[in-house]
Amino acid sequence: MSYETVIGLETHAQLATESKMFCGCPTKFGAKPNTNICPVCTGQPGVLPVTNKKAIELAIKTAIALNCKIEPQSVFARKNYFYPDLPKGYQVSQYELPLATNGHLEIEVGGNIRKIGIIRVHLEEDAGKSIHQGAGRILGSASSLIDYNRTGTPLIEIVSEPDIRSPKEAAVFMQALANLLQYIGVCDAKMEEGSLRCDANLSVRERGSSEFGVRTELKNMNSFKAVEKALLFEEKRHTEVLADGGKISQETRFFDDTTNTTHGMRGKEEAHDYRYFPEPDLVPVAPDKKWVEAIRSALGELPEERKNRFIANHRLSSNDAFLLISQRATADFFEECVILLNKPKIIANWILGDLQAYLNARNLTIKQANFSPVQLVELIQLIDKGTISGKIAKTVLIKVLETGNSVKDVIAESGMTQMSDEGTLVKIVQSVLAANPKQVEQYKAGKTTIIAFLVGQVMKETKGRANPGLANKILKQELDT
Amino acid sequence: MAITKKDVEHVAKLARLGLSEEEIELFTRQLSAILDFAGSLQKLDTKNILPTSHAIPMKNVLREDKVVTCQNTEDILANAPAEEDHMFRVPRIIE
Numbered sequence: 001m002s003y004e005t006v007i008g009l010e011t012h013a014q015l016a017t018e019s020k021m022f023c024g025c026p027t028k029f030g031a032k033p034n035t036n037i038c039p040v041c042t043g044q045p046g047v048l049p050v051t052n053k054k055a056i057e058l059a060i061k062t063a064i065a066l067n068c069k070i071e072p073q074s075v076f077a078r079k080n081y082f083y084p085d086l087p088k089g090y091q092v093s094q095y096e097l098p099l100a101t102n103g104h105l106e107i108e109v110g111g112n113i114r115k116i117g118i119i120r121v122h123l124e125e126d127a128g129k130s131i132h133q134g135a136g137r138i139l140g141s142a143s144s145l146i147d148y149n150r151t152g153t154p155l156i157e158i159v160s161e162p163d164i165r166s167p168k169e170a171a172v173f174m175q176a177l178a179n180l181l182q183y184i185g186v187c188d189a190k191m192e193e194g195s196l197r198c199d200a201n202l203s204v205r206e207r208g209s210s211e212f213g214v215r216t217e218l219k220n221m222n223s224f225k226a227v228e229k230a231l232l233f234e235e236k237r238h239t240e241v242l243a244d245g246g247k248i249s250q251e252t253r254f255f256d257d258t259t260n261t262t263h264g265m266r267g268k269e270e271a272h273d274y275r276y277f278p279e280p281d282l283v284p285v286a287p288d289k290k291w292v293e294a295i296r297s298a299l300g301e302l303p304e305e306r307k308n309r310f311i312a313n314h315r316l317s318s319n320d321a322f323l324l325i326s327q328r329a330t331a332d333f334f335e336e337c338v339i340l341l342n343k344p345k346i347i348a349n350w351i352l353g354d355l356q357a358y359l360n361a362r363n364l365t366i367k368q369a370n371f372s373p374v375q376l377v378e379l380i381q382l383i384d385k386g387t388i389s390g391k392i393a394k395t396v397l398i399k400v401l402e403t404g405n406s407v408k409d410v411i412a413e414s415g416m417t418q419m420s421d422e423g424t425l426v427k428i429v430q431s432v433l434a435a436n437p438k439q440v441e442q443y444k445a446g447k448t449t450i451i452a453f454l455v456g457q458v459m460k461e462t463k464g465r466a467n468p469g470l471a472n473k474i475l476k477q478e479l480d481t
Numbered sequence: 482m483a484i485t486k487k488d489v490e491h492v493a494k495l496a497r498l499g500l501s502e503e504e505i506e507l508f509t510r511q512l513s514a515i516l517d518f519a520g521s522l523q524k525l526d527t528k529n530i531l532p533t534s535h536a537i538p539m540k541n542v543l544r545e546d547k548v549v550t551c552q553n554t555e556d557i558l559a560n561a562p563a564e565e566d567h568m569f570r571v572p573r574i575i576e
Binding site for chain 2: 017018019023024025026032033034035036037038039042044050051052053054055056073080082083084130131132133142143144145146147148273275280282283284285286287
């Protein structure tokens with residue numbers, strides 16, 4: 001039997017504000033425990049929370065970037081439950097009336113563009129942090145220590161439609177969402193540091209079925225890789241259980257990144273009963289058109305708009321355009337190059353090819369690399385002038401990236417300029433012909449395509465420095481006489 | 482009876498309240514009476530009335546994103562049942 005995997009993601013992103021959601025405490029990370037707290041965020045009696053305007057603006061920004069409908073009125077609600085990291089006994093969230101609904105995010109998986117629906121974007125406050133003593137995990141801890149510094153930090157929750165069909169797609173979606181949030185300056189989106197978090201719902205069904213299978217909810221994934229690994233494990237588990245004629249029970253499972261497995265979190269699963277009701281201390285948020293439009297225009301060009309412009313103005317393939325815009329810094333780098341040299345396709349190839357490969361291998365961003373658009377353009381111009389070959393240019397690029405030296409210096413130091421001196425090349429060609437009598441014979445017998453092999457030999461002899469056009473010309477001269 | 486004993490037990494559990502058998506009996510009766518009384522509101526026609534969560538119709542009460550540090554964090558920490566390394570020490574979270 002063939003199965004299909006269905007995944008939906010709930011993402012929490014910390015908003016880049018200076019102060020907390022409903023009080024003036026700083027949101028700065030890394031302060032001494034319980035120093036960024038006040039009567040409001042620790043839920044003392046008689047306090048009155050007041051909503052942070054910037055948090056609303058950042059949430060609206062996100063909603064616009066995710067193509068959502070901004071609701072004319074949204075209402076805060078209390079989500080009631082007891083947990084030591086929640087001093088008030090409830091979390092202020094949004095329930096029936098969220099800030100925004102019905103959007104989408106485009107992602108690229110294996111050369112295909114997929115549109116993942118967004119059900120809703122809503123605002124809420126973060127909980128505190130617990131440290132479990134006596135053991136690395138919750139199980140077996142003797143006691144827990146609570147730091148309320150994070151309590152009340154503004155969060156947005158982004159809920160996707162169950163449109164994701166593989167663990168790989170889920171990881172790509174998270175990465176794309178992280179890029180977008182960074183792009184628009186809403187969140188620094190670092191999963192490892194917890195400023196971006198995700199819970200995943202996975203179910204498996206018979207291919208072609210329109211009903212959903214029983215789902216499990218996965219928690220504790222602290223990187224994009226972990227999201228994929230947790231889902232891969234769970235996908236396999238579901239498929240095996242179902243293939244054996246077994247049943248999956250609906251539960252929350254915890255990902256263990258030391259074993260790459262998931263396990264049930266609670267012995268007996270209690271049905272959540274949050275008893276949501278409208279938060280009486282806070283009034284509704286009703287963004288008027290003027291406010292939303294002001295945020296929209298300050299947002300500038302969105303990644304998707306930029307992608308379409310790259311396709312229209314620079315005649316890039318939609319795939320290349322998509323890859324360029326997936327990081328704002330990369331797209332900026334590309335545009336700066338194009339201003340200097342109007343060869344967008346060649347520039348895109350260099351950025352997405354050798355440059356990106358170098359950066360990926362070292363886990364660097366284009367900003368962290370010691371490399372400027374001027375340098376890339378200089379490199380391309382030197383190829384055009386015939387000073388260096390395209391092949392040598394690849395080596396030069398790596399050297400420039402590694403040393404931080406200028407393109408010209410790297411070329412001069414390593415003597416990698418292209419060999420365009422006819423006299424020297426003639427000698428090399430002659431020795432290549434002498435060393436390959438068989439190929440010479442084939443050429444003379446009419447198999448002229450063999451010349452490509454001989455050009456290759458000349459390139460090898462000169463360690464790639466020969467001007468290939470010139471080598472070709474000299475070879476022909478020598479062979480035809 | 483608007484609610485049952487079972488409802489009272491469930492709500493008590495959610496509120497982390499330990500109730501005696503007598504209290505459960507008593508509260509089932511009392512809470513039912515309260516709900517029955519509140520239920521009289523159901524007789525009103527509210528078709529054209531929007532749900533009200535506030536007595537005063539206000540919206541967008543917002544503050545600027547400015548840090549105002551609290552001067553008495555130590556007083557807050559003093560409320561901790563136990564303290565360790567400037568943190569609130571609580572019984573281990575999950576058995």
